[in-house]
Amino acid sequence: MSPVIPNAVTPEPATPKIEFRDVSHSFDLGGETFAALDHVSLDIAEGEFVTVVGPSGCGKSTLMNITAGLLDPQSGEVLVDGQPVRGPSPQRGVIFQQYALFPWMTVRKNVEFGLKIAGVNAEERRRTAERFIDMVGLSDFADALPKTLSGGMKQRCAIARAYAVDPTILLMDEPFGALDALTRVQLQDRLLDTWSRERRTVLFITHDVDEAVYLANRVIVMAARPGRVHRVIDVDLPYPRTEDMRLSPEFAELRREVWHSVYHQPSPIERTSP
Amino acid sequence: MVRKTARSSPSATTGDTARNRRSTVPLTIGSGLLGLAVWVLLANSGIQGFPGPLEVAERAVASIGDGTLFGDLFASLRRVLTGFVLGIALAVPVGFLMGWYAPVRGLIEPWLQFFRMVPPLAIIPLAIVLMGIGETPKIFVIFLASFLSSVVSTFQGVVSVDSTLINAARVLGAKDRRVFTGVVVPASTPFILVGMRIGLGASWATVVAAELLAAQEGLGYRMQQAQLYYDLPTIFVQLIVIGLVGLLMDRLLLLAERRLTSWQERR
Ligand SMILES: Nc1ncnc2c1ncn2[C@@H]1O[C@H](COP(=O)(O)OP(=O)(O)OP(=O)(O)O)[C@@H](O)[C@H]1O
Numbered sequence: 439m440s441p442v443i444p445n446a447v448t449p450e451p452a453t454p455k456i457e458f459r460d461v462s463h464s465f466d467l468g469g470e471t472f473a474a475l476d477h478v479s480l481d482i483a484e485g486e487f488v489t490v491v492g493p494s495g496c497g498k499s500t501l502m503n504i505t506a507g508l509l510d511p512q513s514g515e516v517l518v519d520g521q522p523v524r525g526p527s528p529q530r531g532v533i534f535q536q537y538a539l540f541p542w543m544t545v546r547k548n549v550e551f552g553l554k555i556a557g558v559n560a561e562e563r564r565r566t567a568e569r570f571i572d573m574v575g576l577s578d579f580a581d582a583l584p585k586t587l588s589g590g591m592k593q594r595c596a597i598a599r600a601y602a603v604d605p606t607i608l609l610m611d612e613p614f615g616a617l618d619a620l621t622r623v624q625l626q627d628r629l630l631d632t633w634s635r636e637r638r639t640v641l642f643i644t645h646d647v648d649e650a651v652y653l654a655n656r657v658i659v660m661a662a663r664p665g666r667v668h669r670v671i672d673v674d675l676p677y678p679r680t681e682d683m684r685l686s687p688e689f690a691e692l693r694r695e696v697w698h699s700v701y702h703q704p705s706p707i708e709r710t711s712p
Numbered sequence: 713m714v715r716k717t718a719r720s721s722p723s724a725t726t727g728d729t730a731r732n733r734r735s736t737v738p739l740t741i742g743s744g745l746l747g748l749a750v751w752v753l754l755a756n757s758g759i760q761g762f763p764g765p766l767e768v769a770e771r772a773v774a775s776i777g778d779g780t781l782f783g784d785l786f787a788s789l790r791r792v793l794t795g796f797v798l799g800i801a802l803a804v805p806v807g808f809l810m811g812w813y814a815p816v817r818g819l820i821e822p823w824l825q826f827f828r829m830v831p832p833l834a835i836i837p838l839a840i841v842l843m844g845i846g847e848t849p850k851i852f853v854i855f856l857a858s859f860l861s862s863v864v865s866t867f868q869g870v871v872s873v874d875s876t877l878i879n880a881a882r883v884l885g886a887k888d889r890r891v892f893t894g895v896v897v898p899a900s901t902p903f904i905l906v907g908m909r910i911g912l913g914a915s916w917a918t919v920v921a922a923e924l925l926a927a928q929e930g931l932g933y934r935m936q937q938a939q940l941y942y943d944l945p946t947i948f949v950q951l952i953v954i955g956l957v958g959l960l961m962d963r964l965l966l967l968a969e970r971r972l973t974s975w976q977e978r979r
């Protein structure tokens with residue numbers, strides 16, 4: 439009964455870092471069930487940078503919350519390193535669209551939070567925090583409260599906080615969605631820069647087609663109602679990605695392809711509810 | 713009217729900027745002088761026994777001199793603070809439990825809603841019958857007043873903690889206990905402090921009224937005595953002290969609130 443989805447499962451030689459197996463989830467809306475995710479299957483290899491695009495409400499955030507362990511799927515499972523996900527873990531760092539900084543803590547205290555939970559001693563905590571605050575260029579604001587930071591600075595602080603606990607996977611839900619175009623491009627380049635050095639596995643959600651193509655090894659295009667994987671598009675552009683590349687015909691072609699599959703979606707599957 | 717404030721966002725209570733405050737200083741002084749003038753006029757208009765400011769000031773000096781004013785003030789403050797501290801000490805954990813565990817909320821909320829509708833003073837007759845005429849019934853009623861007004865805002869605070877912050881803590885490895893102490897408690901302090909201010913106001917109002925009904929000392933008791941002897945200057949002295957002390961306590965808590973919640977983004 440499940441629809442045939444071309445390219446939904448890309449075969450990988452090694453054990454995938456993240457493996458979605460037939461993940462389905464629906465929400466109860468006053469008696470009516472709404473299928474946010476319907477049989478999503480997908481493998482993400484170690485060190486891969488995968489972006490997810492799709493229309494609003496197609497279940498991108500739901501997918502991320504399930505991967506983070508903040509939400510249990512109703513059926514199917516998510517495996518990380520071959521182990522099923524049970525609850526959140528600092529191994530999977532999450533960066534939220536709304537920054538989610540603790541407003542009563544300074545930048546430094548925010549970055550140290552995860553280390554403190556991990557039981558790292560004060561001195562080492564401070565040193566590690568310093569390093570990541572420096573990495574995101576917030577050294578001058580280490581003792582500032584979040585309310586005094588701009589949106590871009592807040593998001594950089596959130597990124598430092600996520601990196602500080604040294605996750606092997608980064609889950610990012612429209613992290614740059616609320617930022618202006620210039621800041622966004624700068625943060626994209628910084629992110630790619632650290633990624634190409636450290637090769638963490640990244641699952642990056644966005645609604646910006648340009649961003650999806652610019653960052654990714656692979657772009658996952660989702661379709662709505664029910665939320666499912668519609669197409670998987672490989673991005674064969676080399677890293678490091680540069681500003682010039684954004685203007686290249688190859689980039690334009692890829693962007694057109696992604697754009698096309700986002701905006702010409704298959705019609706909603708009418709589900710026969712029992 | 714007290715309860716409505718508890719429900720609104722706590723940031724609404726802390727508004728005026730330094731510039732605003734400076735520009736209101738002359739107006740405040742002017743308003744005080746105007747009030748004094750009206751008072752003098754009223755005193756001279758021939759209302760039976762209506763004292764002027766001088767007469768009241770003399771009485772104040774006299775009752776400071778013989779120790780009654782501070783004795784009464786001390787008695788009233790002791791009652792308020794005892795009842796208030798006990799009330800808050802119970803309200804904060806109960807509010808947290810209600811916000812954190814839905815069944816606790818279900819069990820307690822109907823009673824809270826009911827007792828919130830009974831003015832604490834209406835409990836006095838019952839409290840006197842059950843607890844005698846000593847300090848206990850008065851402190852109990854103040855305890856009730858401060859408990860009821862602050863438990864609701866603590867609970868509101870816990871319920872309104874941004875779930876993204878809780879998720880952010882959980883993905884950094886925090887378990888329930890850490891989420892509670894590290895996120896829920898600090899995130900709800902603004903609400904708790906607003907609740908405390910409302911609770912203190914309610915306690916102060918309650919103590920004076922309770923002393924009017926049954927006491928051997930205290931500001932309310934002194935007024936009650938003065939009423940028997942048509943002693944208007946004493947009544948005025950007590951009223952002014954009640955107002956000033958109430959104002960002072962409120963300002964102190966407001967200051968504490970500003971300091972402890974300066975991290976809040978204010979719009
Ligand atoms: N807690 C919830 N209760 C009920 N329905 C929900 C809940 N969370 C999400 N949904 C529904 O599930 C669907 C998918 O939501 P989700 O947030 O995953 O979408 P999204 O792809 O992230 O959208 P956007 O791009 O707007 O962020 C939406 O249609 C939404 O209405």
Ligand SMILES: [Mg+2]
Binds near residue numbers: 498499500611
């Ligand atoms: Mg979303």
